[in-house]
Amino acid sequence: xxxxxxxxxxxxxxxxxxxxxxxxxxxxxxxxxxxxxxxxxxxxxxxxxxxxxxxxxxxxxxxxxxxxxxxxxxxxxxxxxxxxxxxxxxxxxxxxxxxxxxxxxxxxxxxxxxxxxxxxxxxxxxxxxxxxxxxxxxxxxxxxxxxxxxxxxxxxxxxxxxxxxxxxxxxxxxxxxxxxxxxxxxxxxxxxxxxxxxxxxxxxxxxxxxxxxxxxxxxxxxxxxxxxxxxxxxxxxxxxxxxxxxxxxxxxxxxxxxxxxxxxxxxxxxxxxxxxxxxxxxxxxxxxxxxxxxxxxxxxxxxxxxxxxxxxxxxxxxxxxxxxxxxxxx
Amino acid sequence: xxxxxxxxxxxxxxxxxxxxxxxxxxxxxxxxxxxxxxxxxxxxxxxxxxxxxxxxxxxxxxxxxxxxxxxxxxxxxxxxxxxxxxxxxxxxxxxxxxxxxxxxxxxxxxxxxxxxxxxxxxxxxxxxxxxxxxxxxxxxxxxxxxxxxxxxxxxxxxxxxxxxxxxxxxxxxxxxxxxxxxxxxxxxxxxxxxxxxxxxxxxxxxxxxxxxxxxxxxxxxxxxxxxxxxxxxxxxxxxxxxxxxxxxxxxxxxxxxxxxxxxxxxxxxxxxxxxxxxxxxxxxxxxxxxxxxxxxxxxxxxxx
Numbered sequence: 116x117x118x119x120x121x122x123x124x125x126x127x128x129x130x131x132x133x134x135x136x137x138x139x140x141x142x143x144x145x146x147x148x149x150x151x152x153x154x155x156x157x158x159x160x161x162x163x164x165x166x167x168x169x170x171x172x173x174x175x176x177x178x179x180x181x182x183x184x185x186x187x188x189x190x191x192x193x194x195x196x197x198x199x200x201x202x203x204x205x206x207x208x209x210x211x212x213x214x215x216x217x218x219x220x221x222x223x224x225x226x227x228x229x230x231x232x233x234x235x236x237x238x239x240x241x242x243x244x245x246x247x248x249x250x251x252x253x254x255x256x257x258x259x260x261x262x263x264x265x266x267x268x269x270x271x272x273x274x275x276x277x278x279x280x281x282x283x284x285x286x287x288x289x290x291x292x293x294x295x296x297x298x299x300x301x302x303x304x305x306x307x308x309x310x311x312x313x314x315x316x317x318x319x320x321x322x323x324x325x326x327x328x329x330x331x332x333x334x335x336x337x338x339x340x341x342x343x344x345x346x347x348x349x350x351x352x353x354x355x356x357x358x359x360x361x362x363x364x365x366x367x368x369x370x371x372x373x374x375x376x377x378x379x380x381x382x383x384x385x386x387x388x389x390x391x392x393x394x395x396x397x398x399x400x401x402x403x404x405x406x407x408x409x410x411x412x413x414x415x416x417x418x419x420x421x422x423x424x425x426x427x428x429x430x431x432x433x434x435x436x437x438x439x440x441x442x443x444x445x
Numbered sequence: 446x447x448x449x450x451x452x453x454x455x456x457x458x459x460x461x462x463x464x465x466x467x468x469x470x471x472x473x474x475x476x477x478x479x480x481x482x483x484x485x486x487x488x489x490x491x492x493x494x495x496x497x498x499x500x501x502x503x504x505x506x507x508x509x510x511x512x513x514x515x516x517x518x519x520x521x522x523x524x525x526x527x528x529x530x531x532x533x534x535x536x537x538x539x540x541x542x543x544x545x546x547x548x549x550x551x552x553x554x555x556x557x558x559x560x561x562x563x564x565x566x567x568x569x570x571x572x573x574x575x576x577x578x579x580x581x582x583x584x585x586x587x588x589x590x591x592x593x594x595x596x597x598x599x600x601x602x603x604x605x606x607x608x609x610x611x612x613x614x615x616x617x618x619x620x621x622x623x624x625x626x627x628x629x630x631x632x633x634x635x636x637x638x639x640x641x642x643x644x645x646x647x648x649x650x651x652x653x654x655x656x657x658x659x660x661x662x663x664x665x666x667x668x669x670x671x672x673x674x675x676x677x678x679x680x681x682x683x684x685x686x687x688x689x690x691x692x693x694x695x696x697x698x699x700x701x702x703x704x705x706x707x708x709x710x711x712x713x714x715x716x717x718x719x720x721x722x723x724x725x726x727x728x729x730x731x732x733x734x735x736x737x738x739x740x741x742x743x744x745x746x747x748x749x
Contacts, residue, residue: 170645172641172644172645198650200649202647203647203648203649204647205647206644206645206646206647207645207646207647207648208647211645211646212642212645214638214641214642214645216638219637219638219639220638220639220641220642221639221642222639222643222656222657222660222661223639223661224660224661225656225660230643233643233646233648233652233656234646234647234648237647237648237649237652238647282642285646286646
């Protein structure tokens, strides 16, 4: 069965006064049905931009989707106008998105009920009455107490965690095939994070939706994701099943990431947390060689001489973009 | 000293605890915010009185506005003419009362025209950006560079004086201000996460503009509109004062000041009383605008 969403060689560039920023430079990934996929990487590596590009939500100018294909249900979404009707009918209805900031992602002047019913009325042509009933049901599902009474509340009367629950309810309201959660738990505290992630997992199972979790938190993906893509400087450097990534990481960046995650049951003597040295490179005017080279503790001559390697299949579904077998440098 | 806590406290009745916050009515809150402070209420009362006076002018005015009584011209205030009479012997109070109609009609229609056009253009320009933005805003710059008085003179000379033409002239002249304000506010409002979020939910451009952006951009416009009403009434008074506004003998406050200032040494009340009426109404609109902004602005919820 073909994947639900296939992204091929996506390139999103930003034209800035300082130069061309290749925020996403040739990213390919697949999302299968009912699958939970994690996209991991540090700030500015292009995770969010790739996801926004899928829905063509990149503001242009300065952004521009230069190349690539986004095949969703057999159609290339990039052939449609970003502000056109076809894209609008896909956003929310077929592919929904949850953003990072629950505090500011709800319109302050509209009631919760109005914002939730809107999508249903637009996409599913529901009448206001039945939309309201469905919204009450959704709010109950995401765990808002007194769902019916809260419909006429305004966002400022909700806490951050509750707003993110509302966002989840809103995103799922039209039964989308894919839910993209862009750092959904970054802005809430740790206990709420766990609740929200559990909730999202429950909801995607219930609604038979695929879930893409974009995050910089490896703990989040370890627990929920079935497959993982690791991004660095606008490219995917390693991908595979969660077990492949966690048990047998191959790219030095992935290895470095895992080394700086503390694990339960370890004493300080057994292992120190090892940070990755240095900072991610500036995306303007990058050299063609591997972007991780300056920070890599396993760099070889071949890494400096040849351009960034493409993803290579290791085994099963495990892909790595690294010259692992090159000759050692002294 | 610290008080004892915990162990000595009585057991809490858990059933009394509620998971939800108590509900309150938004409308009640707005009214209480608005009514809780004196100036907006004063403004509201002035404007309400103005509207009532305009509607019931025939019943309130002691004389018809254009009834001349040459023998009793330029009378000081007395019991038969509370505010005296003008150079043609017309009752000043009656003319002020009827003049409120002119002011209100012109104020409301000019603001309606200019705000509707200005807001729509500003919203469009800022939302779509690019060429649309530049074309609309450069046009507004040109309009702003053109003195309103000159524009009114132009229209008056093309179409002739009269209420309809004054409304057209002022209506066009006042477009630029709400348009620029709207444009600026929308440029910032459209950056908000909830606009992106609504777009990600598949909302159309029209919905994004009217439902997500416009209501959030509205509070400053509301203030501008109410203050603008005052400004229009002033501008109309200015035009009538210059004699290119409403044609006599229709009673207008600006025209009355014009008639009256020639006699300011002998009968100061002739020019001063319509002047005070203008001032009171402008003040009332300004206060009303401020009060409305505070009551309606969602960002001030909980602060006031």
